[in-house]
Amino acid sequence: MKKTLIIATFAALSLAMAAKDTVPVKFVQVAQDYSLLSTPAALNKFIKTANSAEFTPENRVIMLRNAMGLAHTDKQRKLILKEIATTGAFQALVFAAEWLDNAAVKTEAAKAVLKIALANKDYAGTGTKQAITKAGIILGKSKQVNNYLKSVTGNGLVKVFNGKNLDGWKGLVENPISRAKMSPAEEARKQVKADEIMRRDWNVIDGQIVYVGHGFENLCTVKKYGDFEMYVDWKLDPEGAEPDAGIYLRGTPQVQIWDTALVNVGAQVGSGGLYNNQKNESKPSQVADNKLGEWNSFHITMRGEKVTVILNGVKVVDNVTLENYWDSNRKIFPIEQIELQAHGSRTYFRDIYIREL
Numbered sequence: 559m560k561k562t563l564i565i566a567t568f569a570a571l572s573l574a575m576a577a578k579d580t581v582p583v584k585f586v587q588v589a590q591d592y593s594l595l596s597t598p599a600a601l602n603k604f605i606k607t608a609n610s611a612e613f614t615p616e617n618r619v620i621m622l623r624n625a626m627g628l629a630h631t632d633k634q635r636k637l638i639l640k641e642i643a644t645t646g647a648f649q650a651l652v653f654a655a656e657w658l659d660n661a662a663v664k665t666e667a668a669k670a671v672l673k674i675a676l677a678n679k680d681y682a683g684t685g686t687k688q689a690i691t692k693a694g695i696i697l698g699k700s701k702q703v704n705n706y707l708k709s710v711t712g713n714g715l716v717k718v719f720n721g722k723n724l725d726g727w728k729g730l731v732e733n734p735i736s737r738a739k740m741s742p743a744e745e746a747r748k749q750v751k752a753d754e755i756m757r758r759d760w761n762v763i764d765g766q767i768v769y770v771g772h773g774f775e776n777l778c779t780v781k782k783y784g785d786f787e788m789y790v791d792w793k794l795d796p797e798g799a800e801p802d803a804g805i806y807l808r809g810t811p812q813v814q815i816w817d818t819a820l821v822n823v824g825a826q827v828g829s830g831g832l833y834n835n836q837k838n839e840s841k842p843s844q845v846a847d848n849k850l851g852e853w854n855s856f857h858i859t860m861r862g863e864k865v866t867v868i869l870n871g872v873k874v875v876d877n878v879t880l881e882n883y884w885d886s887n888r889k890i891f892p893i894e895q896i897e898l899q900a901h902g903s904r905t906y907f908r909d910i911y912i913r914e915l
Contacts, residue, residue: 590621607621734809
């Protein structure tokens with residue numbers, strides 16, 4: 559009887575823990591009207607608001623990046639970089655690195671880069687090495703930085719979008735199963751046509767990948783990936799006819815991106831879910847989208863067939879199987895390209911980094 563009581567107690571405890579895990583995380587979206595921040599006083603107040611603990615670190619970064627675009631003085635820019643350093647977020651490191659060549663604020667930028675990098679070994683890699691090294695030189699901490707970089711194994715986080723052009727990207731040729739049946743010559747011919755469509759529909763504007771087409775032709779990495787983690791920021795055009803997009807993992811749809819107001823297609827559940835799943839969970843655990851027209855941050859991890867998605871600092875998909883949309887009787891492909899998708903409305907992507915696991 560004592561054994562039965564222990565088992566029952568353990569079962570009850572497990573259920574209670576599971577129930578606790580399903581409780582939505584408190585999330586405050588970024589929904590600022592930036593036209594109200596035209597004066598230095600209003601912007602200073604906003605910077606202070608962005609430092610509030612009610613926002614996730616990822617959303618604090620988004621707010622502070624927006625504030626930087628409105629800054630009136632170097633004093634404000636330094637304050638923003640100082641605050642962004644406290645977030646500890648990978649996106650903060652990437653942004654602070656953009657200011658290392660600005661003579662007026664480079665010291666504060668370098669402090670932000672090193673504070674974040676040295677506290678997060680996982681942020682190192684070929685995509686961030688140059689910025690971390692430069693920050694060390696600016697602050698006279700090259701020895702400390704070199705020791706840090708020597709401790710990193712492999713390529714780490716790699717920048718797969720250079721912010722200037724679409725080198726490393728290609729147009730979409732059908733799907734993984736169809737491509738596998740093609741001869742090299744046939745695939746090459748079709749790739750030429752796909753790349754023409756890519757250059758027409760996908761542009762690089764102000765350091766961002768922007769979908770400007772009207773169809774459904776995806777933008778694909780030339781490189782194929784097995785297990786990986788990926789950081790990417792995205793934004794939907796609020797004036798678009800169909801604000802709907804996604805990210806294909808190993809050539810397979812998809813981590814969903816959409817306007818939560820489109821209730822007719824079920825978008826009220828939020829972005830980040832594995833939309834095309836039929837047997838496994840397809841919806842995110844909660845809504846963690848920012849206001850339509852605002853930036854959002856994804857951190858996606860894929861190991862085997864399992865996917866975890868963190869949206870704006872909130873885990874909305876936790877180790878869920880991604881099903882093979884192209885053939886439900888097969889497991890997901892072990893290695894394939896990553897694709898950016900849009901549904902005919904302008905869609906923006908920036909700061910794309912991938913680490914192979």
